[in-house]
Amino acid sequence: MGLSEIEARASERVSPLRYLVVFVALVVLAAVSFGISRLGLGVWGTVISLAIAVIKATLVVLFFMHLWEHQGSSRLALATAVGFVILLMSVAVIDVFARLPTANSPGSVQAKKYLPQEGLPRVPEPNQEPGQMPVGP
Amino acid sequence: MPPAASEPASPVTYLNATRGVRAWLLTRDHKRIALLFMALVTLNFLLGGLFAMTLRVKLLFPGPFMIEPITYNRIFTLHGVIMVWLFMIPAIPTIFGNFMLPLMLGAKDLAFPRLNLLSFYIYAIGSLVTLWGMVQGGADTGWTFYTPYSTTTPTQIVPVLMGVFIVGFSTILTGLNFIVTTHTLRAPGMKWMRMPLFVWGIYATSVIQVLATPVLGLVLLLVAFEHAFGWGLFDPAVGGDPLLFQHLFWFYSHPAVYIMVLPSFAVMSEVVCAYAHKNIFNYKAIAYSSLGIAFVGFFTWGHHMFVSGLSTFDSGVFGVLSMLVGIFTAIKVFNWVGTFYKGSIDFRAPVVYVLGLLFYLVFGGMTGIAVATTSLDVHWNDTYFIVAHFHFIMVGVTIMAFLMGLHYWYPKMFGRLYPERAALVASVVIAFGFVATFLPQFLLGNGGMLRRYYSYPEKYQALHVLSTAGASLLFLGLATVLTYLVVSLRWGERAAHNPWGSKGFEWLSATPPPPSNYEELPRFTGEPHDYSTTEPQAVTEPGAPS
Amino acid sequence: MGAPGSGEVGVLATLERVLREVLYLSPAASTYAQRIDRLHFLIILTTLVAATGIFAAAGYFIVRYRRRPGVETTPRFTPRPWMESLIIGVPLSFFLLCFYLGFRDFVWLHNPPKDALDVYVTGKQWMWKFSYPGGPNEVNVLTVPQGKPVRLLLTSRDVIHSFYVPDFRMKQDALPGRYTSLWFEAISAGSYQVLCAEFCGVQHSMMRARLDVLKPEEFDTWLAEHRRGLQARQDGSGGLALPPMAEQGRLLTVKFECLRCHTVDGTAHIGPTFLDLYRRQEKLTSGDSVMADEAYLTESMMDPLAKVVAGFNPVMPSYLGQLSGPEAGAIVEYIKSLRSDQQQPIPAQGPTYAPSGQ
Amino acid sequence: MSEEASGHLAEQFTTLEKQAHASRLGMWVFICTEILLFGGLFVSYAYYRAMFPEEFREASRHLKTWIGTLNTFVLLTSSFTVAMSLHFARTTRGRGAAGLLALSIGLALLFLAFKGYEYSQDFAEGLFPGRLVREPALRNPGGGIFLGLYYMMTGLHAIHVTIGIGVLAVMGVLASRGAFSAHYDTPLELGAMYWHLVDAIWIFLWPLLYLL
Numbered sequence A: 001m002g003l004s005e006i007e008a009r010a011s012e013r014v015s016p017l018r019y020l021v022v023f024v025a026l027v028v029l030a031a032v033s034f035g036i037s038r039l040g041l042g043v044w045g046t047v048i049s050l051a052i053a054v055i056k057a058t059l060v061v062l063f064f065m066h067l068w069e070h071q072g073s074s075r076l077a078l079a080t081a082v083g084f085v086i087l088l089m090s091v092a093v094i095d096v097f098a099r100l101p102t103a104n105s106p107g108s109v110q111a112k113k114y115l116p117q118e119g120l121p122r123v124p125e126p127n128q129e130p131g132q133m134p135v136g137p
Numbered sequence B: 001m002p003p004a005a006s007e008p009a010s011p012v013t014y015l016n017a018t019r020g021v022r023a024w025l026l027t028r029d030h031k032r033i034a035l036l037f038m039a040l041v042t043l044n045f046l047l048g049g050l051f052a053m054t055l056r057v058k059l060l061f062p063g064p065f066m067i068e069p070i071t072y073n074r075i076f077t078l079h080g081v082i083m084v085w086l087f088m089i090p091a092i093p094t095i096f097g098n099f100m101l102p103l104m105l106g107a108k109d110l111a112f113p114r115l116n117l118l119s120f121y122i123y124a125i126g127s128l129v130t131l132w133g134m135v136q137g138g139a140d141t142g143w144t145f146y147t148p149y150s151t152t153t154p155t156q157i158v159p160v161l162m163g164v165f166i167v168g169f170s171t172i173l174t175g176l177n178f179i180v181t182t183h184t185l186r187a188p189g190m191k192w193m194r195m196p197l198f199v200w201g202i203y204a205t206s207v208i209q210v211l212a213t214p215v216l217g218l219v220l221l222l223v224a225f226e227h228a229f230g231w232g233l234f235d236p237a238v239g240g241d242p243l244l245f246q247h248l249f250w251f252y253s254h255p256a257v258y259i260m261v262l263p264s265f266a267v268m269s270e271v272v273c274a275y276a277h278k279n280i281f282n283y284k285a286i287a288y289s290s291l292g293i294a295f296v297g298f299f300t301w302g303h304h305m306f307v308s309g310l311s312t313f314d315s316g317v318f319g320v321l322s323m324l325v326g327i328f329t330a331i332k333v334f335n336w337v338g339t340f341y342k343g344s345i346d347f348r349a350p351v352v353y354v355l356g357l358l359f360y361l362v363f364g365g366m367t368g369i370a371v372a373t374t375s376l377d378v379h380w381n382d383t384y385f386i387v388a389h390f391h392f393i394m395v396g397v398t399i400m401a402f403l404m405g406l407h408y409w410y411p412k413m414f415g416r417l418y419p420e421r422a423a424l425v426a427s428v429v430i431a432f433g434f435v436a437t438f439l440p441q442f443l444l445g446n447g448g449m450l451r452r453y454y455s456y457p458e459k460y461q462a463l464h465v466l467s468t469a470g471a472s473l474l475f476l477g478l479a480t481v482l483t484y485l486v487v488s489l490r491w492g493e494r495a496a497h498n499p500w501g502s503k504g505f506e507w508l509s510a511t512p513p514p515p516s517n518y519e520e521l522p523r524f525t526g527e528p529h530d531y532s533t534t535e536p537q538a539v540t541e542p543g544a545p546s
Numbered sequence C: 001m002g003a004p005g006s007g008e009v010g011v012l013a014t015l016e017r018v019l020r021e022v023l024y025l026s027p028a029a030s031t032y033a034q035r036i037d038r039l040h041f042l043i044i045l046t047t048l049v050a051a052t053g054i055f056a057a058a059g060y061f062i063v064r065y066r067r068r069p070g071v072e073t074t075p076r077f078t079p080r081p082w083m084e085s086l087i088i089g090v091p092l093s094f095f096l097l098c099f100y101l102g103f104r105d106f107v108w109l110h111n112p113p114k115d116a117l118d119v120y121v122t123g124k125q126w127m128w129k130f131s132y133p134g135g136p137n138e139v140n141v142l143t144v145p146q147g148k149p150v151r152l153l154l155t156s157r158d159v160i161h162s163f164y165v166p167d168f169r170m171k172q173d174a175l176p177g178r179y180t181s182l183w184f185e186a187i188s189a190g191s192y193q194v195l196c197a198e199f200c201g202v203q204h205s206m207m208r209a210r211l212d213v214l215k216p217e218e219f220d221t222w223l224a225e226h227r228r229g230l231q232a233r234q235d236g237s238g239g240l241a242l243p244p245m246a247e248q249g250r251l252l253t254v255k256f257e258c259l260r261c262h263t264v265d266g267t268a269h270i271g272p273t274f275l276d277l278y279r280r281q282e283k284l285t286s287g288d289s290v291m292a293d294e295a296y297l298t299e300s301m302m303d304p305l306a307k308v309v310a311g312f313n314p315v316m317p318s319y320l321g322q323l324s325g326p327e328a329g330a331i332v333e334y335i336k337s338l339r340s341d342q343q344q345p346i347p348a349q350g351p352t353y354a355p356s357g358q
Numbered sequence D: 001m002s003e004e005a006s007g008h009l010a011e012q013f014t015t016l017e018k019q020a021h022a023s024r025l026g027m028w029v030f031i032c033t034e035i036l037l038f039g040g041l042f043v044s045y046a047y048y049r050a051m052f053p054e055e056f057r058e059a060s061r062h063l064k065t066w067i068g069t070l071n072t073f074v075l076l077t078s079s080f081t082v083a084m085s086l087h088f089a090r091t092t093r094g095r096g097a098a099g100l101l102a103l104s105i106g107l108a109l110l111f112l113a114f115k116g117y118e119y120s121q122d123f124a125e126g127l128f129p130g131r132l133v134r135e136p137a138l139r140n141p142g143g144g145i146f147l148g149l150y151y152m153m154t155g156l157h158a159i160h161v162t163i164g165i166g167v168l169a170v171m172g173v174l175a176s177r178g179a180f181s182a183h184y185d186t187p188l189e190l191g192a193m194y195w196h197l198v199d200a201i202w203i204f205l206w207p208l209l210y211l212l
């Protein structure tokens, strides 16, 4: 109970200056992100812009949403949710690379090597026969 | 707590505090809401059960009989959908969880009573939409809604999807409410390690409900979109992948099986202690294993996909994690059995269900381990072995737990006793009926009988007939239970304050509890189900006038 | 391990036979089945023992410690650490052992040998098509050699299906537009049932096929004969080729997509099969029956709803105005040529494949 | 605890702090469900991008990056104004809070207007989702999927924005009536959290959809 009182007090003490600093940081980061995306760095561009997005979201969550002052249970909840999404994503994406390549969607990088589509329209109807296809993992 | 010796004519209870339809339908009292849920959930159970019986009757004969294939497909789909989402997932949390959680924590209500009522109405609307979809023709995809069949089926799948989608909100709100209640409304002295194990179980369930259900909602939405408007993320013609659907679906649905079973474990922990008159063998092991199941259970979903084209690597990962999640259940099983050791066991109908549950759980769980060994699942996937596996748990564990909870808490909820003799007979009938229904299905599965089969090769007929016979017994037993419970509402013997002499915390309030549970908040000084002393576990006057 | 008949001791073999009988398992017909059945027995027997043991222990306690009058309190009991480790350790080791044994075979199953014979398998609502590199194609019958590894490359043309041979203890889903694989080695010659294990619609339970395992020499002959037939027809020179008129009819049925609803292999689909249709007595929904002669066949195309065959829905579109008289005649000729007593290879429409090893 | 504040105390809570804490925790749990909801879409995105990296890049080029970027700044600003309104409400300047909320709603409407304009441009160019796509360069596996994801993600987000507008409006009315004070501001705090969540999600949508 002591904790929740501390929590309430703490959020009263937040000064508007802090909001302003965070806001400016967010705007700057967004601008940086946009600038970097114009450089055409390919995959690295995505990595960097995602890293910036993570920083921005963290700022929003910690200061605008006041997680900084809130109790452990809230932090734990948020961490669990984010962690689960990341784990779900990892396992599913690993599967794309690890499974039999031809079990991926036709036209995907993984399957393309094995399912060339010469002469066929680029959107294959589901009932189309494949062309020449030397299949093999 | 010695029960109140001589009660005045009629004490104020939550049942008679206010009268009239409005007072019930707009109530914010968690106990009344629990009863509202009970009415609807039971109706849905009946409906799902009738569908099950229809399936069983059809399966008496290998060829066409009684219903068309398309009707059969619709019926097993609705059976699955209704049993899973409209009956099993809400059943124990919304009825017993709602009713008991605040009582056990020493709270006057849940943290958000209005949200609780809203959750009920969302559930009611969701049920209605699903039923409307059923009347419209119903889906024929199976409860798993696999794409691309589900996105192209000519049946009316969208209302069914929407019904389930809506019910999902109810599940989320209930879970949210329980989590916050557990965190913030524990009475003085109610430390985390003093919480009744029922609360631990429900808490763990709520965590899963809150984290998994949104993913289901999204997936259903995507399928509905693709079916209705021809675009979505799973269309194979434009590179959409049916396996992604399966990943997302099972990311919800495997944890969902623990949503179904953890509350049963929670009930079991209470009932075992109460009737054994004994403290739980190892409190921490049971409490933590619930959390273990909740978290590790999120990462075993791929064991439903071993033959779907999943990579060997992922299969291995999911295989190992499935084994790890199994161990938490094993811990619980051994702890329950250990609780009986040197107890003082009161042999009543719930104890029959306890015994049954132990057997079915080990059998159903171990066959879960068997299918999780990857290599054997290549044979068993989508056979009746799987059907038997999950009915052993969903019927053998959850229904048994539901029934034991009903009997154990019946006096608490209604202030009346059920007829013990009839209950014992019915429980034995149910036990035999259950085994006769589902044991043969393991053999059918071994022999290669596939699920969702309208017609089947003739060699399987004998076992199917046996299974149908068992199902009839099961039906008989359940109908008996329903009958005497309804009759006892009115004509049952009045119950004493604590007829089982239980030391669960919920019995600290009056029976049936007054509208706000405790006149004065209790301060807990002892452990739940501590039968080693006759000291009181909490300092307070129970709400009952004494 | 698992080599067929490798010094099976009498007792063990008998035990296995008995267990198979009790567990309702068919004899192991593939090398994979031989590998995994032992694990099956191990787990099921453990399950039985564990379930009974736990049940019995609980039952014993319930009787031994039943409530006696005057007992107010029970002793508090806290388990000792060795109990905890036993509770966790024993099941966990067992589970992990099972996983190890199972996953070893699973990996084995996912690594087909290099010299495997490739067969392409296409599932569609509700039939199986099997094509061999270089031909021929077959519907609902898969022919493979005994004792040689065969790799199936499975795909589907509509929804997910799953290729399942209970006696082989193996199945694999066939995904629309994608290719998954499954390999096996049949132990003994004979016929086995193929089922579809993934729900795929109204006729899911009837999506069955036959798996014929031939002795290697027989298989070679079979393959050679079918290839010759195919070759001959492609050259348009004798062999099993159809007479020109019927061949024209066959092409028309392809063009007008009759085979969306009809089959030529004797299985009923959305409509009745064309095989052996000519001069068959057809029962109608009206209760009458009619002999399927030329006139009736023509009428069925032009005014299909006039006489609807019992057991089918009146869904066939009319081809009046689409099929000219001679074209209808050609189709009738084609239907007449479809006799089961006469070897009738299904024409190859599939791709020509470059066989691949690893 | 002031008289006026204790009126908000529900029966089941003992103190107002406890009640506020419960509400906050409830909001966080709710936010977790939102994360998992969008998480499903993010997972789909990663999954398909692993399959169709080139097609995604190509399809992304067809989107109006300038609108997306403008909208990013609009949302960031609105998040700031909402945060400030909470500050004003706490320092008992109810009108200031209401004004800032009105400003935020204005920004949110601007966001939706831009979004709507962007959609209409997309439709005009034949950028439809899934197999409905008309733009020839995207009629390939992957292209339609990207557009499907684009509409799903931004559509779901726009729905959240719309709900957020409603929430902010209610809060604005309450604030102008002086309902909040240093002792009692829970509804506004939760409403603001919801709005920041909407902002945080966009922070991820923007680089993933527009900045490839």
Ligand code: HEA
Residues within 6 Å of the ligand: B042, B045, B046, B048, B049, B050, B052, B053, B055, B056, B076, B077, B079, B080, B081, B083, B084, B087, B088, B141, B142, B143, B144, B387, B391, B394, B395, B399, B437, B450, B451, B452, B453, B454, B471, B474, B475, B478, B479, B481, B482
């Ligand atoms: C909670 C889940 C649940 C429950 C309880 C049941 C209960 C039963 N199920 Fe079900 N079943 C599923 C979940 C469940 N099932 C699922 C998910 C599937 C897969 C669907 C799919 O493939 O998509 C399935 C599929 C399934 C099949 C396979 C169909 C097929 O694949 O072709 C069969 C076949 O025998 C079957 C039979 C039964 C039977 C005989 C019961 C019996 O136990 C039913 C007994 C109940 C009654 C007869 C009702 C009587 C009730 C009362 C009288 C009220 C009592 C009320 C109180 C005491 C308060 N079920």
Ligand code: HEA
Residues within 6 Å of the ligand: B144, B257, B258, B260, B261, B303, B304, B322, B323, B325, B326, B327, B329, B330, B333, B334, B361, B362, B363, B364, B365, B366, B367, B368, B369, B371, B372, B373, B377, B380, B381, B382, B386, B389, B390, B393, B394, C046, C050, C090, C091, C094
């Ligand atoms: C409440 C429901 C519930 C529960 C709790 C479980 C629990 C488990 N399930 Fe089950 N399962 C379902 C419901 C459930 N399942 C359903 C509905 C399906 C079918 C879905 C569909 O396709 O329609 C399914 C399908 C399913 C599959 C997919 C099969 C297939 O489709 O091919 C698998 C595969 O691994 C699996 C595994 C497991 C495992 C490992 C557990 C474990 O959690 C079990 C743990 C329990 C124990 C292990 C028992 C206790 C053990 C002991 C006491 C130890 C004994 C002692 C010694 C060994 C010494 N389940």
Ligand code: CUA
Residues within 6 Å of the ligand: C123, C124, C125, C126, C160, C161, C162, C196, C197, C198, C199, C200, C201, C204, C205, C207
């Ligand atoms: Cu094809 Cu089931």
Ligand SMILES: [Cu+2]
Residues within 6 Å of the ligand: B253, B254, B257, B300, B301, B303, B304
């Ligand atoms: Cu599972």
